Every structure is written in C-alpha cells, then in structure tokens.
Amino acid sequence: MLTAFRGEMLSVARDPRDDPAAVRYEPDGLLVVEDGVVVARGAYDALAERFGAVPTERLDGLIVPGFVDAHVHYPQLDRIASHGEQLLDWLERHIFPAEQAFAERAHADAVAAAFLDELLRHGTTSALVFATVHEGSVDALFEAALARDMRIVSGKVLMDLGPEGLRDTPATARGESEALIARWRGRGRLGYAVTPRFALTSSDAQMAAAGELLAAHPDVLLHTHLAENPRECAAVAGRFPDAADYLDVYDRFGLVGARSVFAHGCHLTDRSCARLSATGAGIATCPSSNLFLGSGFLDLAQADRFGVKLALGSDVGAGTGLSMLHTAGLAYQAALARDVRLDPFRALYWATAGGAAMLHLSDRIGALEPGQEADFVVLDDAATPLMARRTRGATLAERLFALQILGDDRAIRATYLRGRRAGSMS
Secondary structure, three states, X not given: OXXXXXXXXXXXXXXXXXXXXXXXXXXXXXXXXXXXXXXXXXXXXXXXXXXXXXXXXXXXXXXXXXXXEEEEEHHHHHHOOOOOOOHHHHHHHHHHHHHHHHHOHHHHHHHHHHHHHHHHHOOEEEEEEEOOOOHHHHHHHHHHHHHHOOEEEEEOEEOOOOOOOOOOOHHHHHHHHHHHHHHHOOOOOEEEEEEEOOHHHOOHHHHHHHHHHHHHOOOOEEEEEEOOOHHHHHHHHHHOOOOOOHXXXXXXXXXXXXXXXXXXXXXXXXXXXXHHHHHOOEXXXXXXXXXXXXXXXXXXXXXXXXXXXXXXXXXXXXOOOOOHHHHHHHXXXXXXXXXXXXXXXXXXXXXOHHXXXXXXXXOOOOOOOOOOEOOEEEEOOOOOHHHHXXXXXXXXXXXXXXXXXXXXXXXXXXXXXXXXXXXXXX
8 A cells, every 4th residue: 555755855875975966855755655665755746646646644844764773782771871980890880780680581571662662762763782691682672673663683792701690601602693593584674683792701712603603694794892992992902912903803703894883983093994994894983972981982084084884873871862863963073073074964874874784774774765664754853942943044954963963852753664653553
C-alpha cells in the first residue's frame, strides 16, 4: 500500500565538503512510501499528479532522515552525569560496577527498553551500540529493537582483562559471539559487531580471536575505542612498546578494515590517519563525552587532510545526552577550538548518511532516497521561544545551525520508522 508525506524536506546524501550538490532540499516536498520503503521523492508540484490519489499526511516541520548514532553504550544509560573522573578512573568507579548488573537478564531487558525509547524520543532510528560482556545483554537489546522495528547493530563485549564480574576468556568470547551471530543474523533490521572493548581490556589471545571472528564473518562490523584519552594512550603505549601507534595494536590482529568503526580518535598520529583512510575504516567522533571526560577533541583538519571517514556518536554515559542535534552542535564547537568551521550541512551528513555509510547501510538508510527505508524525523525549529526567535526569517543554513546549537529532544516533533510513527507502529 502506498502512503505519502508532504512537507519541507532536507537530506545530505554525501559529504558536502566533497560534493556541495549532495544537499537536497524541497521547501514543499512529497515522500511516497510503499511497504516501509521510499518509492518517490521530490517537489510536491512535480509529483502531485502522479500520486494525487495516495493518502497523504501533511507534516508541519523540517523532515530529515532518521539520525544514526555511530557509537553509544546502552548499559551506561543510568550513569549519565557521573561526577569527577577522567576516562580510566571513570570506568573503574562508575561504569564497570554498573555493567556487572547486566548479568541479570531482567535488568538488561528494562534498560534496553528504556534506552531504545530514549533514542526514538531524540530522533535516532539507527545506532551502533555497545552492550556488555554478558551474552544476555545483547539478546535483551536485540529483542527490544526487533519489537520496535529499529535498525540496531551491536555485539557482546570482549573483555578478558576486565574486573571480576566483567571478565570472559578468548574461548567464551569466540563461542558466545558465534552463538549470537547465528541466533540474530538476518532477523529484522539487526546487525552484529565484533566488539573488543579497547586494547587494555583484551589479551593478545582474545584480540586474535576477534580477528578470527571478523575473518569468519565478513558481513559483521568491528566496533571498539581508539585514542580517546591521553592517559589511555600512554597506557596502551606502555603495554605495546613495539607497536607503531595505538591503531597498529589493532592492525596486527586483523581488526582494521573497511568495516571497522573506531570511537573517538582524539589523539591520532598521521600514520594512523593514513592507515584509516587506506583501509576505509572510520572514526565515530563523540564531542560530548570528549569534553565531559576532559579527553581532548578530534583534530578535524588532520582527519580531513587524510580523508578519514567520520560520523557522530553520543557515547551516552560519558556524554551528556542522546540528542544527535546537541552532539552536532558540540562537534561544531570542538572543531572551532582547532580553528576549523564545521558546516551545519556537513554535521547533518555525519548524523545521518555519514553514519549509515560507516555502518555499511547506505543502500538502506540515511538520505530518504528511493529504495531506502522511510526512517525520518520531523524537526521543530520553533520548539522553544528562543529557537522561534532565532529562526524567524532565517535561511535554511541558519535554521539548521540553530537546531544544532539550541535543539534537543524538544525539537523532535515526531519520529517515523519505515513510514510509521514510532510508538504507534500502526
């Protein structure tokens, strides 16, 4: 059955830094959907005669593709706003104790449901998600995502050097990951990611097992952390003195490739950037958590110089919320701190089609193009009195930038999954 949506539409299918024509805008557009997939999009006047008989919903607001969060930890939902530590101490004091509770399936179910509902409330329809070391934490997340028809990629955390209660072995990491891949592959809109936490929490044997998993399952992603914090980088250098740099630690175990997503990348060497670019691996930059933990920021000029793929992540526990609008605004501020001016259309690309590209889902989500799934968000650029005042009479770029600087969940008027409003699923 055909359905249609009429309203102001904006998408950015490719990085506008490389292709300014990638920005697509219809002041009065029509989006035609069949069985959850976009079949036509364009100016209303151009499509009205062809689709005039199709039931059409008029949407008041700016329609953009559903947001893609390229790095977020669902078990950390209840540890947002935990005071007083940088990365390694913060993990020990706040995060590892919280993650131990996910051994209980009922707890994992409750947090997974709350987390996904929060994503939808903030306009995020797809995400690459860290779970915990517990196999059941992945089952809980995938079951909740399946029930909501969300596109979620996740995997069991590999961590054999962690604290008591969060420790597996190379053998259990391999076996439980294989079981999860077999159990969830091809179901709904779910995907799997091999997920070693980071270089300090996995033995060489476990990192080798992660590489073997990737080689055995070429359709899965690799998801981990890279060069987030100076103290972390120093600790990695101390443990791996013969490595050329942090990325080289992963590379020697076969973990760096086109399907690899590395969170943060605040302290990258030129060699790492060249290698990331050569392999097609990407960085999910997380400016909210980088500021909160005092970690530093991605060097955008360096990343662009080498052509590193980029997307946005909220990170959540170390971040200050799940809003990709807010995250985009902080990405602008982080770039400006290094004298780089991030264009608001490029920030939107990172939060939508850029994230989709990093997750190898460009054929399915990210730009509201024909053939893609109809995941989209209706934004309200007058959601608060200040936003209404700032955007009155503004250009499209000014409105988008105001949404990124002033916007949050209040600016999300509605979220749609495959053409159905989230929550109703009708």
